[in-house]
Amino acid sequence: MHEELDRVIGSDRLVNMDDKAALHYTNAVINEIQRLANIAPQTPIHETSKDVTIHGHLIPKGTSIIPQLALVLMDEEIFPRPEEFRPERYLNSKGELTKCDALIPFSIGKRICAGESLARMELFLFIANVFNQYKILAPPGKMPSLKPSLGGIPMPKPYKVKLVSRFGKHGKVNGMNGI
Ligand code: HEM
Numbered sequence: 001m002h003e004e005l006d007r008v009i010g011s012d013r014l015v016n017m018d019d020k021a022a023l024h025y026t027n028a029v030i031n032e033i034q035r036l037a038n039i040a041p042q043t044p045i046h047e048t049s050k051d052v053t054i055h056g057h058l059i060p061k062g063t064s065i066i067p068q069l070a071l072v073l074m075d076e077e078i079f080p081r082p083e084e085f086r087p088e089r090y091l092n093s094k095g096e097l098t099k100c101d102a103l104i105p106f107s108i109g110k111r112i113c114a115g116e117s118l119a120r121m122e123l124f125l126f127i128a129n130v131f132n133q134y135k136i137l138a139p140p141g142k143m144p145s146l147k148p149s150l151g152g153i154p155m156p157k158p159y160k161v162k163l164v165s166r167f168g169k170h171g172k173v174n175g176m177n178g179i
Contacts, residue, residue, distance in 0.1 A: 005128070017124070026128050032090070034103070040105065040153070041068065046111065048065060106119070
């Protein structure tokens with residue numbers, strides 16, 4: 001990620017939305033974060049508006065259903081070795097980002113997340129800028145666990161990391177020094 005950010009952005013400005021299309025690896029990292037650490041493993045309750053048959057099973061009109069997004073995001077036929085964090089799974093042989101229809105952290109259909117565009121923008125600007133300005137180091141032998149805490153919205157267990165400026169003590173970009 002740092003190699004790509006150094007090549008495309010450099011140290012003298014903030015990353016902005018115009019950079020998104022050129023940052024293939026950074027986008028792939030965000031995709032993999034959203035797959036492995038999705039904040040919504042299932043959707044709120046939906047209801048079938050007509051009879052539906054899936055693989056021979058009839059789900060009558062009016063049935064309450066709770067689509068399990070995590071089952072798709074962790075499907076090993078779509079995402080081999082799903083428990084591993086591998087951004088490369090979204091890149092082609094030229095290192096370009098590819099579209100992955102099964103990556104559905106915002107759900108699909110009529111009730112798809114209404115904040116998807118905003119959330120995608122925030123994730124990109126925050127992650128790309130923090131990683132451009134800082135190295136994020138875990139204490140020796142204490143990598144944060146990838147296992148979420150239990151609860152409706154999966155959260156990381158408490159962990160410690162150190163942010164080290166990549167461009168000198170106070171950074172070079174106005175507005176990033178306070179992080
Ligand atoms: C990483 C961030 C986010 C994720 C992964 C996420 C994911 C989801 C999911 C899975 C649903 C349920 C969709 C369904 O019922 O099929 C949902 C619904 C919704 N989300 Fe998000 N969301 C995120 C951020 C946001 C933000 C930032 C906003 C608003 C600013 C937002 C607003 C909504 C609303 C209003 C709904 C209900 C849509 C409806 O029922 O028609 N979300 N979101």
